[in-house]
Amino acid sequence: MWQIFHKLGSPKWFFGIASALMPWLLGIGVALFMTGIVWGLVFAPQDYLQGNSYRIIFIHVPSAFLAQSVYIMMAVAALVTLVWRMKLADVFVRSAAPVGAVLTFLALFTGAVWGKPTWGTWWIWDARLTSMLILLFLYFGVMALGAAISDEKSSARAVAVLVLVGVVNIPIIKYSVEWWNTLHQPATFKLTEKPSMPAEMWVPLLLSVLGLYLIFGWLACLRMQTDILAREGRTRWVKELVQARGN
Amino acid sequence: MHPIRKKRLTIVLFLLVGVSVAVALTTYALRQNINLFYDPSQIASGEAPVDVRIRAGGMVEEGSVQRDPESLKVEFKVTDFTSSVLVEYTGILPDLFAEGQGVVAMGRMDGNGRFVADQVLAKHDENYMPPEVNEALDKAAGKRAAMPAAAGESSAGY
Numbered sequence: 001m002w003q004i005f006h007k008l009g010s011p012k013w014f015f016g017i018a019s020a021l022m023p024w025l026l027g028i029g030v031a032l033f034m035t036g037i038v039w040g041l042v043f044a045p046q047d048y049l050q051g052n053s054y055r056i057i058f059i060h061v062p063s064a065f066l067a068q069s070v071y072i073m074m075a076v077a078a079l080v081t082l083v084w085r086m087k088l089a090d091v092f093v094r095s096a097a098p099v100g101a102v103l104t105f106l107a108l109f110t111g112a113v114w115g116k117p118t119w120g121t122w123w124i125w126d127a128r129l130t131s132m133l134i135l136l137f138l139y140f141g142v143m144a145l146g147a148a149i150s151d152e153k154s155s156a157r158a159v160a161v162l163v164l165v166g167v168v169n170i171p172i173i174k175y176s177v178e179w180w181n182t183l184h185q186p187a188t189f190k191l192t193e194k195p196s197m198p199a200e201m202w203v204p205l206l207l208s209v210l211g212l213y214l215i216f217g218w219l220a221c222l223r224m225q226t227d228i229l230a231r232e233g234r235t236r237w238v239k240e241l242v243q244a245r246g247n
Numbered sequence: 248m249h250p251i252r253k254k255r256l257t258i259v260l261f262l263l264v265g266v267s268v269a270v271a272l273t274t275y276a277l278r279q280n281i282n283l284f285y286d287p288s289q290i291a292s293g294e295a296p297v298d299v300r301i302r303a304g305g306m307v308e309e310g311s312v313q314r315d316p317e318s319l320k321v322e323f324k325v326t327d328f329t330s331s332v333l334v335e336y337t338g339i340l341p342d343l344f345a346e347g348q349g350v351v352a353m354g355r356m357d358g359n360g361r362f363v364a365d366q367v368l369a370k371h372d373e374n375y376m377p378p379e380v381n382e383a384l385d386k387a388a389g390k391r392a393a394m395p396a397a398a399g400e401s402s403a404g405y
Contacts, residue, residue: 045377049343054375083255120341120368126283164263168270179274181282181304183351188373197375 009086011228012237018221025218033211036062039204056114061188061205062212064107067135068170070100070216074142075167078160088224090156091231093163094146095223099216101139108132119183127176128184131169138166152231284351290362291330297356303332304351304370312346325350325362336364343369 007013040058047054074096080089111129112122123129145162149155177186188202189195195202232238248256274281284304285295295301308331311324319338323346324331334352344350349370354363376384 045379047375048378048381049348049371050375057375079256079259082259083252118341118343118369118371120343120366124283124368127281161262164259165266167263168266172270172274180278181284181286183283183368183370185371185373188375196373198377198380200377201375 005084009084009088011088011091011232012235014088015225015228015241018225022218022221025214025221029211029214029216029218031211032207033062033215036204036206036208036211040201040208044201044204045198050118053114053117056110058205058208060107060110060114062209063103063110064132065209066212066216067100067104067107067132068173069213070096070103071135071138071163071167071170074100074163075170078163081156081160082164087156087231088228090159091224091227092220093142093156093159095220095227097139097142097146099219099223101136101143103216104132104136104139108136124183126182126184127180128173128182131173131176134169135166135173138162138169141166286327287325287330287332288327290332290356295356297358300353300355302351302353303334303362303364304349305331306349307344307346309346325352332362333360334362334364334367336367338365338367340367341369343371 037058041055044055044058046052074093077089077092077096080086081093108129111132115124116122142159142162146155146159149158174187176182177184188197197205229238284302287303287305289295290303295303303325305325305327308324308326311322311331313322315321320335321337321340322333322335325334326332334354336352336354344367349372351368351370352362352364353366353368356362
């Protein structure tokens with residue numbers, strides 16, 4: 001079992017797997033995402049209270065969902081970096097962080113745009129919004145710390161510790177709306193109950209979330225491949241690969 | 248697993264547990280500051296300070312909204328179905344403001360148990376539905392002619 005795990009850590013092996021997966025991730029991801037978005041924005045029914053303005057949910061929820069999932073994935077990779085010193089895990093953390101930051105920004109931005117007409121304010125320091133802003137700063141911190149230390153190994157360890165410490169924020173984001181009084185409403189999707197919206201609303205939402213997951217997977221593979229090529233530029237397999245592609 | 252890796256894993260787990268405990272204690276100690284608003288029960292029991300800027304949140308009580316025909320002044324009761332507090336506000340209310348909807352008002356308590364607000368925000372719940380479904384629900388509730396019970400039920404989502 002451990003052998004498979006270590007093989008996973010081989011950059012060369014990963015490079016090949018990623019190349020094979022990427023067209024599928026992108027193709028299915030874009031198809032699902034576009035179906036969900038078009039269905040949600042054009043064909044889903046209006047909300048009885050908010051009318052059409054609730055439709056921003058089809059962008060807000062997928063980006064907020066992914067922003068947190070990406071951080072959890074990064075935390076798992078950080079654990080692997082610290083315990084097994086696997087280079088590929090660090091490559092993933094670095095590749096995913098800017099994508100996560102963009103998604104978090106998108107969630108905050110669409111939330112502000114949504115909050116203005118529904119709540120009457122585009123920003124309020126409630127627990128959900130504040131913890132989400134902390135997530136954005138955590139992503140920035142990970143990117144800055146990774147860029148600030150030039151030694152590859154110590155940089156990887158420092159980044160991994162920061163990512164792991166920051167993972168405490170994720171349950172706070174998730175449960176902020178239940179632990180404290182907030183302006184943000186509780187989650188519409190619950191693990192144990194039916195979603196508090198009809199199927200013609202939650203199905204397109206689910207499709208766009210799944211689609212965005214796959215698109216993230218594609219983007220992560222692409223960024224990881226680039227990082228691997230930069231790091232392993234002197235090894236034989238990369239030189240052979242470049243020659244093979246060059247001809 | 249290799250003993251060195253086991254040791255590293257233990258250290259990392261200790262780090263995580265330590266940080267979690269520290270954050271949990273901090274947020275627990277600051278819980279009153281993290282809460283965005285006081286609910287009417289807390290205000291009624293005197294937990295909310297007088298003459299300090301606070302927020303009050305709850306449902307706008309059915310039939311309690313009174314608009315001054317001469318100005319933008321409006322009075323309404325905010326309730327959590329246990330106690331309620333009278334809110335006074337002058338200004339434009341958000342579109343979603345309605346009886347039976349959640350609101351968060353910012354302002355201060357005057358000495359007489361009235362809450363003088365300078366900002367009112369609408370709070371909506373996590374339920375979304377098409378207008379036709381809502382109409383059908385309203386009709387069904389009207390047939391049952393049990394309006395207070397229906398209002399109580401809908402508070403569960405808030």
